[in-house]
Amino acid sequence: MKVKRQEQIMAFLIEEFGQDRGSALFDTQEQLFHTLIESKNTENKSKSQQKTLIQTILPCVALYKTLLQEGFSEEETSAYLQKYMFTIVGANMHSSMAKMERIPGFFFLYSSIFRKVMRSSDLHESTQDHTSASFDVTITKCLWHTACVENNCPKLCHIFCDADNVTYGGLKKLAFSRTKTLGWGEDYCDFHFSRK
Template sequence: MKIKQQKQIRAFLEEEFESGKSSALFDTQEKTLRTLIENTKGKSKNQMKTLTQTILPRIALYQALQKTGFSQEDVFRHMRKYMMDKVAAKKHSSTAKMELVPGFYAIYSKVFLKIMRTTDLQESTQKAGKNYFDITITKCLWHTACVENGCAELCSLFCDVDDVTYGGLKKISFSRTQTLGYGGSCCDFHLFKK
């Protein structure tokens, strides 16, 4: 299976480090990723696809950086840069482009809520009104994967991606008071029409 995320990770490492170091880090990340995928058991086909394509490559990058002798502070700094400058910026750009579609809020809220009601990637409850929708997530595959792979602290960066994705949009606003990744009992998403 081709993992699209790997191209982005390789490019990031090439930007951050000289060629010998970036190649060695990428090799370590790829080996770590293969091990993570092989060791992941008891997941549905949908969960495994999301883990393989999205979550585990980032966990593998984090673990590869840890294996290279960086301080934990430097590891987290590099991961934060990757998650914010690459992952979050791309998601924000994509969402901002979708806003150009007439009726964006109505379409987005309907699709978002339908996905949340039917997915096995999270356990959640939903509530919606005319100009808002709330999602309360009590179990999340991103958080579970970080915990299962011994890096619960990394999950906060996955949470931070949401802040960038929805920050500064013209037609929709977003807030939360807590997340699982930051030690909360849930992720309480509140999205509303501007």
């Protein structure tokens, strides 16, 4: 199975550490990634949850654990994961959001789609509220947080959360704010979006 995030991680590691060290780190990360896929933590997950774990979450868990295993400190590991999540993943998502903003009626469309996905997806448990100018989504459980806890790397989760600030920050038609996240040890994530 082709996993785009694995390709990104390989390029990131080579860029950061050079061809030889980066490739060696990636080989270790990839082995751990496949071990995580086969672990009991992926059992009893739905098809959509397994897909998200494999395509999005577990590559980062494997990278985080690999760097710690290879002797990087917690601070160094977090800094590398932040760099990857913010400058690559978050920046790509932000670019996609900026392009979507060009669509006429963007706010109404995005609000409708975001809320529909949250209602129908089993990746989160949430409640919602909306007006014509804003919408709120309160998440009490999410697969990213669950996966980080199950794989003994809860400190990684806040990096996933903080990447949302890159994705939604500085958009022209959509304002984003949040005061709590599960990743920072709170009891829920409170997404607030409003029309600019």
